[in-house]
Amino acid sequence: MGTRKIGSGQTATRKAIFTARRRHILEGYLYLSPWLLGFVALFAGPAAASLALSFTRYTVPSTPAFTGLGNYVEALTADPQFWPSLWKTLYYAGVSVPLGVAGSLGLALFLNVKVKGTSFFRTLFFLPSLVPVVAAAVLWTWLLQPDWGLLALLLSRIGIQSPRWFGSPEWAIPALIGLALWSSLGGSRMIIFLAGLQGVPDELYDAASIDGAGSWGRFRHVTVPMITPTIFFNLVLGIIGALQVFTPAFVSTGGGPAYATWFYALHIYKTAFQYFDMGYASALAWMLAVLIIFLTWVQFKTAGFWVYYGGEK
Amino acid sequence: MQGSVSATPRIGAAQATHRRATLAVFTYVVLLGLGIAFAYPFLWTVGTSLKTQQETYAFPPSLLPAVPQWGNYAEAWAAHPVGRWILNSVIVVLGALPGGIITATLVAYSFARFDYPGRDVFFMVVLGTMMLPFEVTLIPQYLLFHRLGWVDTYLPLVVPSWAGGGAFAIFLLRQFFMTIPREFDDAALLDGANSLQVLWWIIVPLSRPALVALFILGFLGHWNDFLGPLVYLNKMGMFTIAVGLRFFQHFPEVIAKMEHLLMAVTVMMSLPSIVLFFVGQRFFVKGIVLSGLKL
Incomplete structure (x- = not known):
C-alpha cells in the first residue's frame, strides 16, 4: 500500500512537471506568435510570391504569364540600365559605408572622452539625422548650388571652380555621398559605437596602463579589439542599407542627370510603381537579395580573422 | 616615462x-x-525659414535674415494642408509605435526566457530577415494590401508594426533581457506570478533604457518614413508630413519657389524629434550599451 502511494505520488509529480513543461513551451510559442504571424503573412509569403512573380511577365492589371528565366535573361543581357545601376550602387556603397563607419567611430571616440557637456555635443551631432530626408535633400542642393551656394562661395575664395554637383553626371553621386554622410555620421550608428566604447571595461585600460601602454597603445590594443564586434555590426548593417539606397536620390535628383544617380533600388521602384511591370521588378529585387545575402555571408565567413569576441562564442 | x-x-x-x-x-x-x-x-x-523669398537667393548667402519673417510659418501652414499632414503623421505614429514596442517586447521575451523546439532557428530567421531587401517583399505586400482594399488607408503603415516591431527591435530587446538575472523571474514565479506578470513587473521596469531607445528610434522611423506613405497613400489629404513636404520642394515653372516655407515646415516637423532625443538620449545610449549589440 505504502509503496504504491509513493509510486503514484511520483507519477503525479512527473505529470505535474510534464504539464508545466508543456505549458512553458506553449507560452513560448504564444509570445512568439506576433512575429510568427507577421513573418508568414508579411515576409515569407510575399517573398515566395515575389520569387514566383519573378518568373512571369506581369504588368498590372493583366494576369501573370509564365516566362521562365526570361526576366533574368533580359536583365543580364538586354536591360540598358541594369549593369550601370548596379555599378553605381556598388560605387555608392563602397565609398559611403567605409567613410560612414570610420567617421561615426571617430565622432564616438571624441564623445567618449570624459569631459563635461558631451550630451550637448551628442545632440548637435545627432541633429542632421533628425532632419527629414526631403528637407535634407533640398538643403544640400542649396549648399552645393554651383553658382551661389555656400560651398561654391567658399571654394571660389580659394580659387577653385565649384563642380556642378547634382547637375553633373560625375559629381552627382559624390554629392549624394556627402549628403548621406552628413545625415548619418552622428546618427544611431554613432550611438551604437558610443555604446560599444562605453562597454569596454575600465580594468582593461588600467591593466594596459600598468603594462606601460600609452594612450595610442591603449587605443590600438584595447579599444580597437574590444569594439571589433561593434564595427562588424555597423559594417554588416551599413552595407545592407547602402545597397538599398533609394530616398535621397529619389528626392534630390530623381535618378538624373542622365541616369547618373539611377541606383538599383530606383530602378526597381520605377519598374514596379511607374511602369507597373511587377514580374520584372520582382526579378530585379531578387537579384539584389542574392547579392546582399552573398556579401553578408562573405563578411560572416571572414569575421573570424578580425572580429574579437573576448572568449564568447 | x-x-x-x-x-x-x-x-x-x-x-x-x-x-x-x-x-x-x-x-x-x-x-x-x-x-x-x-x-x-x-x-x-x-x-x-525666417528669410524673405528674395533673401533666400541672395549672393553672397547669409545665415540670418535682415528682419526675421515670422509670418513665413503662418504662410507655410496656410499654403498646403500642413496641419492635416501633421495630424496624419501623429495618427500613424500613435497606431504603429505602441504595436512595435509591445509585440517586440513579447517576442524578445519568448526568445530570452523560453525554451522550446525551434527557438534558435527562429531567432536566426529573425536576424536573417534583416538581410532581405525591402524591395523583395514590397511588391507582393503592395498587391496584398491592394487586394484587401488597404491602399489609401493607414493600415499598411500601422498593421505590420504589430508583428514584432522589426528584427532590430527584437534583437536589441532580446540581448537586453538576457542581461537580467533569471533569479529575479524565479523569485516572482515562486510567489505565484504568471509569466505575463513576470514580464510586466520584473523585466519591463528593468529594461527601461532599451525600451526608451526603441521608442526614440521607432518614433523617428515612423515620423520620417518616406517610402511607405509614398507607395500606399495617393490622396493629398491623407499624406503624412514627411511626404507632404515634397509639395514645398522646388518644381520649376509649376509652382512659385517656396524653399523658405519648406524650411519653416521642416523646423516645425523636426522639433518633436529634437525634444524627444534631447530628453531621452541618456537612456538611449544606456539602453544600447547594456544590451551589448553583437552579431
Whole structure:
C-alpha cells in the first residue's frame, strides 16, 4: 500500500512537471506568435510570391504569364540600365559605408572622452539625422548650388571652380555621398559605437596602463579589439542599407542627370510603381537579395580573422 | 616615462593632470568644430525659414535674415494642408509605435526566457530577415494590401508594426533581457506570478533604457518614413508630413519657389524629434550599451 502511494505520488509529480513543461513551451510559442504571424503573412509569403512573380511577365492589371528565366535573361543581357545601376550602387556603397563607419567611430571616440557637456555635443551631432530626408535633400542642393551656394562661395575664395554637383553626371553621386554622410555620421550608428566604447571595461585600460601602454597603445590594443564586434555590426548593417539606397536620390535628383544617380533600388521602384511591370521588378529585387545575402555571408565567413569576441562564442 | 611615474609620483601626478587638461581642451576644440560643422546646415534651415523669398537667393548667402519673417510659418501652414499632414503623421505614429514596442517586447521575451523546439532557428530567421531587401517583399505586400482594399488607408503603415516591431527591435530587446538575472523571474514565479506578470513587473521596469531607445528610434522611423506613405497613400489629404513636404520642394515653372516655407515646415516637423532625443538620449545610449549589440 505504502509503496504504491509513493509510486503514484511520483507519477503525479512527473505529470505535474510534464504539464508545466508543456505549458512553458506553449507560452513560448504564444509570445512568439506576433512575429510568427507577421513573418508568414508579411515576409515569407510575399517573398515566395515575389520569387514566383519573378518568373512571369506581369504588368498590372493583366494576369501573370509564365516566362521562365526570361526576366533574368533580359536583365543580364538586354536591360540598358541594369549593369550601370548596379555599378553605381556598388560605387555608392563602397565609398559611403567605409567613410560612414570610420567617421561615426571617430565622432564616438571624441564623445567618449570624459569631459563635461558631451550630451550637448551628442545632440548637435545627432541633429542632421533628425532632419527629414526631403528637407535634407533640398538643403544640400542649396549648399552645393554651383553658382551661389555656400560651398561654391567658399571654394571660389580659394580659387577653385565649384563642380556642378547634382547637375553633373560625375559629381552627382559624390554629392549624394556627402549628403548621406552628413545625415548619418552622428546618427544611431554613432550611438551604437558610443555604446560599444562605453562597454569596454575600465580594468582593461588600467591593466594596459600598468603594462606601460600609452594612450595610442591603449587605443590600438584595447579599444580597437574590444569594439571589433561593434564595427562588424555597423559594417554588416551599413552595407545592407547602402545597397538599398533609394530616398535621397529619389528626392534630390530623381535618378538624373542622365541616369547618373539611377541606383538599383530606383530602378526597381520605377519598374514596379511607374511602369507597373511587377514580374520584372520582382526579378530585379531578387537579384539584389542574392547579392546582399552573398556579401553578408562573405563578411560572416571572414569575421573570424578580425572580429574579437573576448572568449564568447 | 612610465618608470618616472613610479619613481617620482608627485611629478607624475602633476604631469597626468596637465595631460588630462590638455586632452580636455583638445577634445573641446574638436567637438566644437565638428558640432558647428554638423549643426550649420540645420542652423541654415532655421535661418532660411525666417528669410524673405528674395533673401533666400541672395549672393553672397547669409545665415540670418535682415528682419526675421515670422509670418513665413503662418504662410507655410496656410499654403498646403500642413496641419492635416501633421495630424496624419501623429495618427500613424500613435497606431504603429505602441504595436512595435509591445509585440517586440513579447517576442524578445519568448526568445530570452523560453525554451522550446525551434527557438534558435527562429531567432536566426529573425536576424536573417534583416538581410532581405525591402524591395523583395514590397511588391507582393503592395498587391496584398491592394487586394484587401488597404491602399489609401493607414493600415499598411500601422498593421505590420504589430508583428514584432522589426528584427532590430527584437534583437536589441532580446540581448537586453538576457542581461537580467533569471533569479529575479524565479523569485516572482515562486510567489505565484504568471509569466505575463513576470514580464510586466520584473523585466519591463528593468529594461527601461532599451525600451526608451526603441521608442526614440521607432518614433523617428515612423515620423520620417518616406517610402511607405509614398507607395500606399495617393490622396493629398491623407499624406503624412514627411511626404507632404515634397509639395514645398522646388518644381520649376509649376509652382512659385517656396524653399523658405519648406524650411519653416521642416523646423516645425523636426522639433518633436529634437525634444524627444534631447530628453531621452541618456537612456538611449544606456539602453544600447547594456544590451551589448553583437552579431
